Amino acid sequence: MDIVLDNLDLMGRALGYTLLFFVIAAVLSLTLGTVLAAMRVGPVSVLRRAAAAYVTLVRNTPLLVVLLFFRVAGPKVGLNFSFVDLQLGQWRINNIFAALVVGLSIYTAAFVCEALRSGINAVPLGQAEAARAIGLPFGGVMTQVVLPQAIRASVPPMASVQIALLKNTTVCGALGVVELFARMRSFTNNDPTQRVGIFIAFAALFVVLVLIVSFVANRLERRWRIA
Amino acid sequence: MSGAPSVLFDAPGPATVRRHRLYTVLALVVLAGALALVGWRLYVEGQFAYDQWEVFITPRFVEAILVDGVWVVLQMAAAAVVLSLAFGLVFGVAKLAESPLVRLPATYVVEFFRAVPVLLLMILIFFSYGVTRGDSGAYWSVVLALMLYNGSVLAEVVRAGILAVPKGQSEAGLAIGLARGRVTRLILLPQAVKIMLPSIISQCVVALKDTSLGYAVAAPGLVRLMSSIYQQFGNQFATLVVTAALYVLMCSALTLLATWVQRRYVGEKQALAISETAGTDAATGKVV
Known part of the structure; x- marks a missing residue:
């Protein structure tokens, strides 16, 4: 535990x-997921099938593989997010961060869509x-009658999806941003005897x-x- | 609502049919345009070239991918599922115990492991056990971490499954003089298994997907093998497409199995909805 208390910064x-x-990722995935859910229940069958295909494909791919797509395959085909580079003091939001956020959002959107649909x-x-x-x-059926009730009903599954997203951010730690998981791993690596406290x-x-x-x-x- | 989209709108009249046709064409154009853009981009960057994909039709590598990748991942997931079934059975039944001395610790253990990211567990186990044992150490670190997480979810499945058995069953068991333990073992569990099966299979899909997290402790498996392939050949895109396709194939097969089991053994009754994360009541899905 000492190593944690000594390095609180x-x-x-x-x-x-x-x-x-x-x-x-929560904001992006909620936005994209809502669009997908609208496509999924709408009357245009092409969009319905496209959204269903997206959900099936993304839900059955491990998050790590989705993130690797943006992290290592993206740069190979010119998708390197190099336009993102913010530096604020110690904080740095770079292209790696952006790639991982996009991956997380794309992955979570499929689950958001399913939560809304349920x-x-x-x-x-x-x-x-x-x-x-x-x-x-x-449009009227949806916005006036169904969605106001559906959104209420989807709060619990949506909370579950967002909690899963919170836990899933740790996967980004394995791919080059020092967030909690990567920090924990480096603490543990520096002093394995304190692993339980860490x-x-x-x-x-x-x-x-x-x-x-x-x-x-x-x-x-x-x-x-x-009521 | 049954999920059939037609509930949300009337059978379209002639004007609406025309409008929908317009939407369909527009949607097709946009989707095809997006796909074409991606395809063109990939073509320009040479991702469709034979040398990018050659390794995946080379017998030596295909064998390695199937034996050291797919097979290892399946074994890992199977081991994790078997262990987490045992864990889930013990803790699920313990959560329903009369005595608070059994019930409360079991509840806290289950809630804790559902709230903590599986990667943190993996690192703790890896540095406690696996770090000096090479590949097999990393392998079992992944399996044990997955056991703790999936086991906790399965504990909720077991609990919800037992609670879903009609109350008259346990009352009848108690009435003929069986002890509580025997009521659970002889009467409730055999009936609960049927209700739980689809949820258990869905949890297998989660365990299978999560085997990829072994990457963080350099455990053997599909992702580690594939990353060594793209580091050697520089064909990141092609490799990840193949990796994703293999996972999608395995997971879809399991999902199909879950649907079939649901239809065959559970019927039209609704499947148990088990929330995978802490913070929500697993049986009802309500936020606590």
Whole structure:
């Protein structure tokens, strides 16, 4: 544990990178996932099939392989994100960071799409039928009747997806950004005798982060609950 | 809602059919354009050249990929699944115990391992056990880490499965004088297995995908083998396409199996929805 307490600045920066990965990828994956879910339930069959293919393909590929695509295969074909290079004091957001964020978002979007779709499936059949009966078109059915209920129903699975994303940011640590996992590995490597203390410190940090995300989701679910 | 998209909109009339046809054409153009752009980009960078893919039709390498890659990954996943089934059975039943002395520790253990990223576990185990034992040390570090994580998820599956057995079953068992342990073992578990099977197979898919994380401790497996191939031949793109395709094939096969088992043994009843992460109640999916 001493090695952790002596290097709190390094730990803090690692935590910062983890949170950056999480927040940016969460926003991007929610956006992309919502578009995919819209395609998936919409009336245009080409888009429906394209979204279904995307979800099947991405869900069955390990995250590490998705990240490697952007990290090592991307630069080979001119996709190197070299336009991203921010330096703020000790912080550096470079092309590696950008590639990994894109990979994480692309991977998580498939699960976001499924969470939203399960929310849409949870809305009782009569709701959509009633909406159609009063003459609403597809857009109206979705925005006025189905989605407001579906979004409420999809808060728990969405929280689960985002918690998984939080844990998945550790995979980025294996590919060249020093976030919590990479920091833990280097601490452990420097002093294997303290491995248990180091593990407990980092694991506790993750447990706290998971609890925070789950707390926020819980609050949202309660605030949005109808009656 | 049944998931059939047609519930959300009426059968289209002539004007809508025309509009949808327009959307379809536009969507096709955009999708085809995007694919063509990617394809052209890959072509320009020479990714379709024979030398990029040659290694994957060379018998020596195909054999290595199948034996040292696919087979090792399958073994790893199988070992992890068997061990995590045992772990999940013990902790799932313990979570349902009457005595809080058994129930609470089991609950905390399961919640802890569901909240901690599997890579952290892997590093701890690797530096405690695997680091001096070469390849087999790294291999078992991956298997044990996957056992702890997947075992915790399976503990929730077992718990939810047992709870899904109708209450009359355990009441009837108790009424004829069986002890609680025997009720669980003789009456509840055999019926719960049927309900749990699809979830267990889905968890196999997760374990199979997570074997790739062994990369972080240089464990043997498909990704380590493939990364040595692209480091030698410089064909990163082709190698990763093959890697992804192999994983997608293995996982899709398992998913198909899960669907078939669901239909064959569980019927139209809804599958157990088990949340894979901590912070959410596994049985109901509700956020806690």
